[in-house]
Amino acid sequence: SDLVREKFKTLRDAQKFMESNKDKNLVVTASTGIGKTEAALLWADKDKCFYTLPLKVSINAIYKRIVGNIEDNELGYSEEKATLLHSDALTYLFENEDDKVDVLKKNRQARLLSYPITVCTVDQLFKFVFKYLGSEIIPATLKYSKVIIDEIQMYSPDILAYILYGIKIINDLGGKFAIVTATFPPVLGYLMDKLKIPYLKSQPYYS
Numbered sequence: 306s307d308l309v310r311e312k313f314k315t316l317r318d319a320q321k322f323m324e325s326n327k328d329k330n331l332v333v334t335a336s337t338g339i340g341k342t343e344a345a346l347l348w349a350d351k352d353k354c355f356y357t358l359p360l361k362v363s364i365n366a367i368y369k370r371i372v373g374n375i376e377d378n379e380l381g382y383s384e385e386k387a388t389l390l391h392s393d394a395l396t397y398l399f400e401n402e403d404d405k406v407d408v409l410k411k412n413r414q415a416r417l418l419s420y421p422i423t424v425c426t427v428d429q430l431f432k433f434v435f436k437y438l439g440s441e442i443i444p445a446t447l448k449y450s451k452v453i454i455d456e457i458q459m460y461s462p463d464i465l466a467y468i469l470y471g472i473k474i475i476n477d478l479g480g481k482f483a484i485v486t487a488t489f490p491p492v493l494g495y496l497m498d499k500l501k502i503p504y505l506k507s508q509p510y511y512s
Contacts, residue, residue, distance in 0.1 A: 319510040323348035331483040335510035345453045353450040356424045359459040368424045388415040390425035418446045431471040448478035458488040
């Protein structure tokens with residue numbers, strides 16, 4: 306959060322809202338360019354954080370934005386404290402990480418969910434809903450973590466079903482989630498209410 310404050314001397318409304326509601330599950334609707342990524346990181350603060358997106362190219366871009374140079378208008382977060390996790394993550398890390406980074410070790414640790422910030426695909430994180438052997442490590446980690454779900458409107462109905470079931474489990478265990486999206490379909494709010502998933506919804510923010 307300190308790095309975000311260094312970048313934005315004056316916080317925008319969406320960022321103020323998320324920072325002031327760190328202890329709640331949130332649904333934040335904001336247009337592109339409003340600073341949603343930074344708002345979400347302010348909400349995550351110093352807690353363990355998983356930032357999920359639907360596309361690998363988006364994950365790579367957000368990861369670069371988090372660990373990139375401050376001079377390039379990025380956050381400059383330490384590569385030792387942030388990682389990415391998707392099916393081609395190892396290739397990306399080999400091509401883009403600093404020579405001093407042990408890429409194979411970083412990838413192994415990412416799969417053990419050991420980093421303070423992990424940018425990942427939904428299927429890497431929410432697969433625990435299928436209760437396969439060994440999946441206990443994921444909910445056991447998420448119970449003390451914060452999960453950010455970006456652009457939820459891009460998922461298919463079957464993926465949305467296991468996201469909703471997953472965030473219910475996360476909430477029941479004591480973890481927190483924030484949905485940050487340009488578009489929030491009303492049916493999702495209806496289903497979340499039906500599942501008794503508590504959340505605070507923001508007003509829409511437009512650039």
